[in-house]
Amino acid sequence: MADDGMLMNWEIGDVPILPKQKFQGGRWKDRLAAKKIVQKRTSRPPNPSTREIFKENRHNVPVEDYIGPSSEPRPPKRQRVEINSGRNLDTAKFISGKLPPGSINTGEKRSVPIQEDTRPAFVSGKLPPGSIKTGESRSIPFKEDPRAAVVSGKLPSGSINNAGARSTKFDDETRPAYTSGKLPLGSIKGGGGGGSNANKGFANGGHHVESGKPNQIISSLFSFNPSAKTKFEEPEEEAEPAKPSNAPLTEEMETFTALGLSRRLAAHLSTKLDMKAPTAIQKAAIPEMIKDDSDAFIQAETGSGKTLAYLLPVVERILAMSSKEVQVHRDSGLFAIVVAPTRELCKQIATVLEKLLRCAPWIVGTTAIGGEGKQSEKARLRKGVNILIATPGRLADHLDNTEVLKVNMVRWLVLDEGDRLIEEGFGDDIKKIVDRIGATPVSTVRDKILTGLDTKALPSRRVTILCSATMSMKVQQLGEISLKDAVHIQADPSDVEAVKEKTDGTTDDEKAFSAPAQLKQAYAVVPAKLRLVTLTAILKRAFARRGSVMKAIVFISCADSVDFHFSLFSRPWEASTEDGEAAPEVPELTKNDLTKDTVAYGSTFSSKANPVVLCKLHGSLAQNIRTATLKAFTESTVPCVMVCTDVASRGLDMPNVDYVIEYDPPFSAEDHLHRVGRTARAGKDGRALIFLLPGEEEEYVSILASGYREGKKALTHHTAEDLLRKGFGGTGREWEDRATEWQLEVERWAQDSPKYLEMARRGFQSHIRAYATHVANERHIFNMQTLHLGHLAKAFALRDKPGSIKVPGLRPAKLTKADRSVAARKAKRGEVEDKAPEGERVKKQRKLDLDLPAADDSAAKRMKKKMKEHMAVASEFNIG
Numbered sequence: 025m026a027d028d029g030m031l032m033n034w035e036i037g038d039v040p041i042l043p044k045q046k047f048q049g050g051r052w053k054d055r056l057a058a059k060k061i062v063q064k065r066t067s068r069p070p071n072p073s074t075r076e077i078f079k080e081n082r083h084n085v086p087v088e089d090y091i092g093p094s095s096e097p098r099p100p101k102r103q104r105v106e107i108n109s110g111r112n113l114d115t116a117k118f119i120s121g122k123l124p125p126g127s128i129n130t131g132e133k134r135s136v137p138i139q140e141d142t143r144p145a146f147v148s149g150k151l152p153p154g155s156i157k158t159g160e161s162r163s164i165p166f167k168e169d170p171r172a173a174v175v176s177g178k179l180p181s182g183s184i185n186n187a188g189a190r191s192t193k194f195d196d197e198t199r200p201a202y203t204s205g206k207l208p209l210g211s212i213k214g215g216g217g218g219g220s221n222a223n224k225g226f227a228n229g230g231h232h233v234e235s236g237k238p239n240q241i242i243s244s245l246f247s248f249n250p251s252a253k254t255k256f257e258e259p260e261e262e263a264e265p266a267k268p269s270n271a272p273l274t275e276e277m278e279t280f281t282a283l284g285l286s287r288r289l290a291a292h293l294s295t296k297l298d299m300k301a302p303t304a305i306q307k308a309a310i311p312e313m314i315k316d317d318s319d320a321f322i323q324a325e326t327g328s329g330k331t332l333a334y335l336l337p338v339v340e341r342i343l344a345m346s347s348k349e350v351q352v353h354r355d356s357g358l359f360a361i362v363v364a365p366t367r368e369l370c371k372q373i374a375t376v377l378e379k380l381l382r383c384a385p386w387i388v389g390t391t392a393i394g395g396e397g398k399q400s401e402k403a404r405l406r407k408g409v410n411i412l413i414a415t416p417g418r419l420a421d422h423l424d425n426t427e428v429l430k431v432n433m434v435r436w437l438v439l440d441e442g443d444r445l446i447e448e449g450f451g452d453d454i455k456k457i458v459d460r461i462g463a464t465p466v467s468t469v470r471d472k473i474l475t476g477l478d479t480k481a482l483p484s485r486r487v488t489i490l491c492s493a494t495m496s497m498k499v500q501q502l503g504e505i506s507l508k509d510a511v512h513i514q515a516d517p518s519d520v521e522a523v524k525e526k527t528d529g530t531t532d533d534e535k536a537f538s539a540p541a542q543l544k545q546a547y548a549v550v551p552a553k554l555r556l557v558t559l560t561a562i563l564k565r566a567f568a569r570r571g572s573v574m575k576a577i578v579f580i581s582c583a584d585s586v587d588f589h590f591s592l593f594s595r596p597w598e599a600s601t602e603d604g605e606a607a608p609e610v611p612e613l614t615k616n617d618l619t620k621d622t623v624a625y626g627s628t629f630s631s632k633a634n635p636v637v638l639c640k641l642h643g644s645l646a647q648n649i650r651t652a653t654l655k656a657f658t659e660s661t662v663p664c665v666m667v668c669t670d671v672a673s674r675g676l677d678m679p680n681v682d683y684v685i686e687y688d689p690p691f692s693a694e695d696h697l698h699r700v701g702r703t704a705r706a707g708k709d710g711r712a713l714i715f716l717l718p719g720e721e722e723e724y725v726s727i728l729a730s731g732y733r734e735g736k737k738a739l740t741h742h743t744a745e746d747l748l749r750k751g752f753g754g755t756g757r758e759w760e761d762r763a764t765e766w767q768l769e770v771e772r773w774a775q776d777s778p779k780y781l782e783m784a785r786r787g788f789q790s791h792i793r794a795y796a797t798h799v800a801n802e803r804h805i806f807n808m809q810t811l812h813l814g815h816l817a818k819a820f821a822l823r824d825k826p827g828s829i830k831v832p833g834l835r836p837a838k839l840t841k842a843d844r845s846v847a848a849r850k851a852k853r854g855e856v857e858d859k860a861p862e863g864e865r866v867k868k869q870r871k872l873d874l875d876l877p878a879a880d881d882s883a884a885k886r887m888k889k890k891m892k893e894h895m896a897v898a899s900e901f902n903i904g
């Protein structure tokens with residue numbers, strides 16, 4: 025992709041030229057002209073002292089330290105061209121960034137880079153109010169943003185020439201930020217003849233190549249941003265709030281006892297768990313599972329109570345085995361196995377079960393999820409368990425190796441979050457589990473004699489239940505492995521029609537799922553450069569008023585990027601407020617050894633007076649840290665934000681999450697539904713916002729609409745400007761200066777610390793790799809080829825040229841033994857990874873939350889190709 029900026033060099037006079045001057049980019053005429061000038065200059069005897077100064081200072085010494093008074097020679101520009109006053113300034117080309125290097129000419133023999141937007145420099149730097157100091161005494165009135173003047177071509181010839189000799193004055197109309205008296209690192213520092221070098225690269229169509237740091241580019245936030253290509257319809261008036269679609273029914277409509285639950289269980293639900301009536305999916309599933317012994321596929325929206333929809337009938341029927349004489353107990357046998365894709369989800373299901381079983385403590389449930397010693401799991405299994413909740417890998421392992429795990433009594437096999445089970449590559453494990461359990465005959469008579477329990481209360485056959493909020497091909501695939509003549513149970517019978525098979529055997533995926541009706545969804549079309557400031561603005565705004573948002577989740581595509589954003593948002597607070605007053609002390613955060621690096625205050629978007637807690641969660645954290653962090657977020661009684669990967673997208677039930685932000689787009693439409701489903705649960709309100717880049721990504725709006733009952737009508741559109749204005753506040757366009765100042769500050773934070781700089785670079789690189797893993801049918805929307813890496817780097821607080829960002833020792837993909845042996849076999853057969861089917865690639869890629877894909881997979885290749893292209897462009901324009 026072409027870079028949007030160009031180098032525009034202004035002649036600066038007698039300056040020694042480096043022997044290896046290269047001329048690239050632009051028209052051949054310009055290059056020839058430049059060459060001639062250089063030849064002319066180099067034919068003069070060099071000034072040795074100047075050359076020494078230049079050599080010494082090229083990268084190490086601050087510009088102002090070595091640039092002398094205006095009469096002294098100045099360090100050279102990269103390229104110099106002699107051009108005539110103003111005539112060559114092609115405004116349209118300048119604006120579009122297509123003007124060849126060296127084509128702007130002031131008519132003087134000096135080369136001065138034009139700062140495409142000087143405002144950032146003024147916002148936070150140290151410039152004395154009212155002037156741009158350059159070392160000479162001429163002054164030029166400056167009415168507005170200098171960029172605007174240059175762009176419009178109305179500036180008098182040579183008017184932004186700070187190379188020697190002038191001071192540029194602002195009059196009263198100049199924005200207040202210009203006089204705030206602070207100049208950022210490497211911005212406009214004239215100081216005699218050297219201003220040009222200090223600002224080298226400001227002429228670069230929005231880029232500033234920082235002095236002394238030749239590879240750095242500081243681009244202006246608000247220039248060269250692509251605008252949205254779609255004209256989005258704005259809703260004329262606020263739509264009526266939709267009625268919650270996943271709420272419990274009223275007691276008048278339905279009761280648990282009417283569905284066939286015993287009084288004991290119904291009373292426990294009502295008095296201890298505060299659940300007076302079932303939800304729609306519970307109403308549909310409970311009677312079916314109590315009376316019928318068919319396999320079933322339970323499908324309902326996120327947050328609609330699917331866990332209890334399958335647990336209640338299981339517990340009810342196990343309870344019913346007890347008689348007056350004999351009570352079911354932990355040694356009676358293992359009756360049900362629930363399989364879920366993540367440990368977090370297993371633990372959550374186990375917690376729900378444990379609460380349920382408080383009314384029948386003689387029934388025992390436990391987990392087998394790895395992360396703790398297998399021996400202790402074995403010991404618990406040996407003691408006896410009636411309901412087991414397990415991850416697929418661990419269960420398959422126990423079935424193979426743990427003798428005490430007997431499955432002859434198992435009547436229910438529940439596969440929760442079915443599509444994720446397949447996506448995560450557990451297909452083989454599930455098949456093994458189903459085959460293994462299926463091959464064991466179901467005990468009936470013998471066990472009745474042995475235990476005296478009424479096994480008639482249990483299903484006569486082994487029942488498999490598949491459970492999911494979404495119905496994708498993957499669920500069907502799982503259904504084929506595990507279900508026989510299954511009934512499809514849905515909350516709303518009209519939805520069943522929508523997922524009926526088409527004649528060609530596919531399902532209508534577009535209508536196969538929907539978000540809760542009361543969920544308020546929005547999308548923000550935000551240019552890449554503005555992503556980070558916009559996210560900050562959103563969080564600032566969301567937590568500005570205490571109580572408006574209690575908990576928010578920010579979804580990010582990969583673990584490295586989560587780490588970077590966590591560190592950025594939790595930088596230590598300033599000791600004093602902006603007015604110089606001592607800031608109030610914030611209460612000590614309750615952290616322990618496990619959460620010391622994953623829980624902090626979100627200082628960037630909250631204040632000491634109104635602090636917000638920040639947590640991070642991803643699959644590369646140790647299991648005990650993940651568990652402790654999730655607990656901290658879930659149990660937090662103060663406002664809290666969690667930045668996380670998709671590890672938290674499925675099934676997790678976190679109370680009081682009222683805002684979900686998809687900062688990075690989801691990998692598939694189903695993932696989107698699951699992510700936004702962390703809010704608006706069980707009839708509660710919720711909001712969700714997704715970031716989209718202008719251009720192809722705007723097409724995603726129709727996918728959002730298709731998963732939403734009300735379609736596009738219910739989706740709200742935001743622009744970056746809206747969000748920034750609300751988040752950074754101020755009068756007029758003050759938000760622009762505040763956002764710029766904030767961005768420059770975080771860039772300095774990243775530049776000043778090798779640790780954070782590497783984090784930013786890792787985050788950036790992994791983000792691009794992750795971007796390449798979108799499902800194939802959405803890749804035209806999330807298209808690597810249209811990503812502007814330079815702009816994206818800005819959102820990672822980077823000033824590097826994208827092509828030069830190479831982090832050694834990136835986190836390797838965590839491949840299982842099985843993955844490795846498959847790869848080895850493939851290598852032997854000479855098969856390249858690229859030929860692997862989508863499922864394989866995505867599986868590998870996303871294993872453990874995209875901690876990072878293997879270096880040789882196709883996504884990484886696509887990223888490399890993109891990087892190469894970008895580097896080619898950079899060198900063409902001679903950046904840096």
Ligand SMILES: Nc1ncnc2c1ncn2[C@@H]1O[C@H](COP(=O)(O)OP(=O)(O)OP(=O)(O)O)[C@@H](O)[C@H]1O
Nearest residue numbers: 272299302303326327328329330331493675677706
């Ligand atoms: N009958 C009920 N009355 C009130 N609250 C309920 C009822 N049933 C479930 N809930 C609550 O609804 C929330 C969501 O339940 P659950 O986690 O089972 O949803 P889910 O459908 O499995 O969602 P997901 O698809 O996201 O996994 C939980 O907090 C649960 O306590």
